[in-house]
Amino acid sequence: MKKLIPFIAAGLFLLLFAACAEIPTLPAVIPPDPEGVTEPTTWGDSVEVYGSIDKAPFLTPLDIPDFVKVKVSIPEYLGEDLGKENFRVFEDGKAQGFLLFKETEKRSAVDIMLIIDTTGSMYNAIDGVKASIVDFIDSLKSSGMDVRVGVVPFDDAAPSRDLYIDTTNRTWQDLTDLDTAEAYVNQLYATGGGDGPENPYAGVMYAWENASWRRGAQKIFILITDASAHDPDDPGDASGEPLYYKSDVIGAIKGFATLHAVVVPGWYYSESDTDFTSYDDVREIAVETGGLVYYTDYYGNVDLTTIGVIEYVESSWVIVFESDSPEETHNVDVYFDGDGSEYTTDDQGALHLVGVVY
């Protein structure tokens, strides 16, 4: 019996730790980098390839290579059986040996932060926005995916300083289960806001820096507003609050998260706009992070299920390679070829992540 005790103890340790496992696994050894493979100089761009680096503070255990995960989504190839022959991966120009997994074969975790403008100008739209979000959350419930949703309401401050929930302002909802998120959304109302522009950049950055993002989860922002944005050069009523340039926001989340902009047309945004580069236009963040721009109707109604969160995950693959570049920031390039043959370019696309910090 005495000799069995260590076995039993080891078994108990394993059971205990495996039972509460939340950390994603690396199931195999990453193959060595291919020799003599150079980055393509010409490549087709017919296929849209979205992607991000999976970034979260983490410990690489002893004797384990420093691996990097790139999540790649190719909606056009939803349901296709892709393999390693369909991808070429380069880190700072050097070809990488890599592992490839279908996202849905692993745990499909998605973290979604809703950044919602709750100012007075949203008065006509807020009920429609809330109803759209509730419909969206209901669709997530029925998807069976491991989804968590959080909410940061904002006005000139983030979280909102004019919105009181249970007599408290500056409240927000960290990433949580869908029922809790839905209950929080239902408490939102339109109020305050002061001058015309609001502070959506601070809303995104607040969520990015404070939410409990899970390593391995798809990270998605849905920014809903009808207003232009303050920045440090145009603080207005946001003076004294944290302020960010649009480039700060793009630099922080690009490559790690996708932002979808849902804007209420009216006094600032118009569906006929094509140039989103103005410092106070949030739509450029969506374009830069591989997200979509949606327009609600006058009453804030929009079908958020068309953002395709579920389809995005179902058409995603995870590429894992070992980082061996001494650079502090990295350029990661993923080249996709639908039939694995480079002779045809109409089934090709590429993802270029520039200046990424792991």
Next chain:
Amino acid sequence: MEVGNMRRLLVFLVLVLSVSALFALEIGVVGGMEIGGRNRPFLGAKLGIGDSGIGVSVEGFVPVTAFETATEELQNVRFLEVDPFLLLIIPLGSSRIYAGAAPILVYDIEAGKVGLFSDRIFHAKVGLSMGKSLRLFVEGMTAVAYTPESETMIQSTGIFSAHLGVALAF
């Protein structure tokens, strides 16, 4: 010391004394260096049960940037590697040689969560421990992966680590 911490220390001491009354118990600290990979230095601690035959050793490691900055880094550490080794121990007089393997666990101190790093990658090590009550030990460790699709079934990451430590045995 707070009452809560006193209580925890008391429980720990009672546990240690109880276990040591039944089995050979070893508590030690360890430091070392990765050879290959990121070449990180690291610090750790271990609690072992068993002196011959089959033993268990639960070991915690924290890689640091450099030993010079270890004190500062340990104050801000968020993740801890935990390896519960199952060991085969062969006594040789007052020394022991041993070999074993462990799953790799990562403890998120801030979130209070523990996870299995991989269901296919394990740590394997061999070691030599010298002394009776006060022990000096040296070990070599590497990570191996179970790869049923490969010819060898087992593949090494090719990264090793050298460990040096002292332990008290009860």
